[in-house]
Amino acid sequence: MDNVGGDVKTLVAFTPRALSGEVAHNGSVIDRQGYESAVFTVVAGKYTSDPTSINVACKIQDCATATGSFVDVSGATVNISGEVTTVADQDQEINIDLRARERYVMLVVTPDFTAGTSPTLFFGATVTLGEPSIRPAV
DSSP: OOOGGGTEEEEEEEEEEEEETTSOEEOOOEEOTTEEEEEEEEEEEEEESOOSEEEEEEEEEEESSTTSOOEEEEEEEEEEEEEHHHHTTOEEEEEEEOTTSOSEEEEEEEEEEESSSSOEEEEEEEEEEEEESSSSOO
């Protein structure tokens, strides 16, 4: 029996947590060996401390080793932004062709808040790896 589970592998790319400050937050290092494509699904949740607007810049980086220096992947970005009522519970996808990428990939998230007193935004992400070189995917 053939099903989608044999063709994809879904992992936590960014453990759900409250983001604060205007600094970059690194997600999990993903070993994508054996997969040729990926979809990162990023999800903005609830916010605190009444900011008037929020921008969350999301980008993918890659590296040849799990502990090396990760660099930005050109074009692999998405922003979730707007007034707080439009940002909360919004999701976006970053589709990426992994064939020319390094073995390890990582999501990096940088929030930017307008107004509010020490605002936070709950945020999380998954990655679905696809096009496995060996089936079923493991």
